[in-house]
Amino acid sequence: MQKINNNQKQRQYHHHHLKPENPWFLCLAVVGLIGGALLFASVLRISNSSPLFCGGVGDARTDANSTTLQMEAILHYATSRVVPQQTFDEITESVGVMKSVGPCNLLVFGLGHDSMMWAGLNAHGKTLFLEEDPKWVQTVLKDAPALQADTVRYRTQLSEADELLQHYRAEPFCSANHSFLRGNHKCRLALDMLSDEVYDTEWDMIMVDAPRGYFPAAPGRMAAIYSAAVMARNRKKSGVTHVFVHDVDRKVEKMYGERFLCKKHLVKGVGRLWHFAIPPATNVKTDFC
Numbered sequence: 001m002q003k004i005n006n007n008q009k010q011r012q013y014h015h016h017h018l019k020p021e022n023p024w025f026l027c028l029a030v031v032g033l034i035g036g037a038l039l040f041a042s043v044l045r046i047s048n049s050s051p052l053f054c055g056g057v058g059d060a061r062t063d064a065n066s067t068t069l070q071m072e073a074i075l076h077y078a079t080s081r082v083v084p085q086q087t088f089d090e091i092t093e094s095v096g097v098m099k100s101v102g103p104c105n106l107l108v109f110g111l112g113h114d115s116m117m118w119a120g121l122n123a124h125g126k127t128l129f130l131e132e133d134p135k136w137v138q139t140v141l142k143d144a145p146a147l148q149a150d151t152v153r154y155r156t157q158l159s160e161a162d163e164l165l166q167h168y169r170a171e172p173f174c175s176a177n178h179s180f181l182r183g184n185h186k187c188r189l190a191l192d193m194l195s196d197e198v199y200d201t202e203w204d205m206i207m208v209d210a211p212r213g214y215f216p217a218a219p220g221r222m223a224a225i226y227s228a229a230v231m232a233r234n235r236k237k238s239g240v241t242h243v244f245v246h247d248v249d250r251k252v253e254k255m256y257g258e259r260f261l262c263k264k265h266l267v268k269g270v271g272r273l274w275h276f277a278i279p280p281a282t283n284v285k286t287d288f289c
Contacts, residue, residue: 026257090273106206107206111131172184174190203232206228
């Protein structure tokens with residue numbers, strides 16, 4: 001009986017301290033909402049020295065759609081207690097590239113708390129998100145229908161990271177001078193079943209911040225990093241492809257980034273983010289690095 005009374009008291013305690021009428025709860029909530037909005041607004045100010053933002057000035061209809069997307073992004077972060085996964089300094093590095101290369105084709109591995117931010121910053125360009133979990137895609141798009149996202153089926157597990165490097169060395173269809181993605185079923189690192197839009201678009205920026213890579217059965221980011229390298233090397237337009245890899249404090253992201261995106265192409269490291277500038281394959285030797 002005493003146990004029941006203690007549990008009742010505990011429930012009453014949590015109810016009192018978490019209910020919206022509690023002034024401390026309201027204070028923390030307001031701080032969180034303001035913080036999210038200020039973070040996004042701060043990034044907007046960084047980009048605001050050039051036309052909004054990546055993509056320059058478009059026609060009136062494009063500008064109207066872009067402004068709507070940006071306002072939706074601001075409203076999203078102003079009314080949410082979640083903030084982007086990356087730090088302000090990490091985001092600033094990517095935004096600086098957006099300012100320099102626009103109009104942008106931005107491919108993002110992962111659909112999460114920062115997706116509205118990337119779409120808002122790249123409102124004049126094309127932003128496509130690749131996500132492993134179809135249920136999560138439906139959940140996010142229900143609240144943010146303006147986002148464009150595809151579901152990706154990965155053929156890898158994090159526990160296979162070392163073995164997949166051996167597979168890469170042994171499988172001719174993984175080699176740098178014979179690398180391709182669409183329909184490449186023999187190379188397990190190649191994302192072989194993406195949409196035509198992914199394959200047919202020349203991406204100016206690729207952000208690898210997914211899939212999950214923090215437990216053995218997770219897909220890991222081996223295939224995402226390898227496929228980003230292949231896309232960058234197969235670029236036909238002039239200039240380089242900017243590839244960003246997040247969580248490089250982890251073994252696999254660091255190892256695969258160095259192996260396929262190459263230290264010599266590393267422009268800068270900020271926090272847990274690496275920024276690579278990858279030239280087309282015609283400008284480099286046949287090996288990835």
